[in-house]
Amino acid sequence: MESFSYLGIVLLTLISPLPTEVIMPLTGFMAAQGKLNLVYAVLAGVLGSVIGALPWYFAGKYLGEPGLRKLSHRSGGWIKVSMEDIEKSKYWFKQYGGRAVVLSRAVPGVRTFISVPVGISGMPVLLFLFYVVLGATIWDALLAGSGYVLGDRYYLVKQYLGPASNVVVAILLIAVVVLLFRRKTRRANKSKSSLSAKKLESKL
Structure with a gap:
């Protein structure tokens, strides 16, 4: 240098x-x-x-x-x-x-x-x-x-x-877990909604 x-x-x-x-x-x-x-x-x-x-x-x-x-x-x-x-x-x-x-x-x-x-x-x-x-x-x-x-x-x-790099990795991993959890929750809600709709249609 x-x-x-x-x-x-x-x-x-x-x-x-x-x-x-x-x-x-x-x-x-x-x-x-x-x-x-x-x-x-x-x-x-x-x-x-x-x-x-x-x-x-x-x-x-x-x-x-x-x-x-x-x-x-x-x-x-x-x-x-x-x-x-x-x-x-x-x-x-x-x-x-x-x-x-x-x-x-x-x-x-x-x-x-x-x-x-x-x-x-x-x-x-x-x-x-x-x-x-x-x-x-x-x-x-x-x-x-x-x-x-x-x-x-x-x-x-x-x-x-x-160690700041470890903090960055930890934050990203937490973000991934949260993202996956949200996706799983959305899919579960969609499946429940579709089942409810099918049940309603069958009753009608």
């Missing part, structure tokens, strides 16, 4: 094994030292997220799951695809649509592979980019801002904000 400045943030977001929860608080710390501009640092992180999401989006759109499996196998392990994460991302997207793209920025693993089911679904690329930019801006700004406030204790951000 010191060598390449904002380009370094983009590159780290793209190719580094370090998660955003480590990279962005460090940018906030460097901004507090006057080495970076906080706004530009967040924008660089968002740009890295967008560039990193597009290949998975187009892979989902043009290759699908079977194509990704073949690509992973033929690459000899250079391209690693977690089908478990893709399945989880598919479930998220099926339940929440575009909101899943926004919320997934707070969940490592899902934030990458959510692009695959979005591409498979045929969502317009501009709409997809809107959701990615929105989610990445919120999450990156929160992480970088926390690092800015904490200063040389920026490394504590991951310790405290890392």
Whole structure:
């Protein structure tokens, strides 16, 4: 980051094994030292997220799951695809649509592979980019801002904000349970209504 400045943030977001929860608080710390501009640092992180999401989006759109499996196998392990994460991302997207793209920025693993089911679904690329930019801006700004406030204790951000992804998952799971319960209740009410109508018709 010191060598390449904002380009370094983009590159780290793209190719580094370090998660955003480590990279962005460090940018906030460097901004507090006057080495970076906080706004530009967040924008660089968002740009890295967008560039990193597009290949998975187009892979989902043009290759699908079977194509990704073949690509992973033929690459000899250079391209690693977690089908478990893709399945989880598919479930998220099926339940929440575009909101899943926004919320997934707070969940490592899902934030990458959510692009695959979005591409498979045929969502317009501009709409997809809107959701990615929105989610990445919120999450990156929160992480970088926390690092800015904490200063040389920026490394504590991951310790405290890392569990936030678990909170997001918990909220989504609760929402799914509520949604399923409502659907089941509606179906039960419909079946009762249809039975009542049939009984009334038989009496008439």
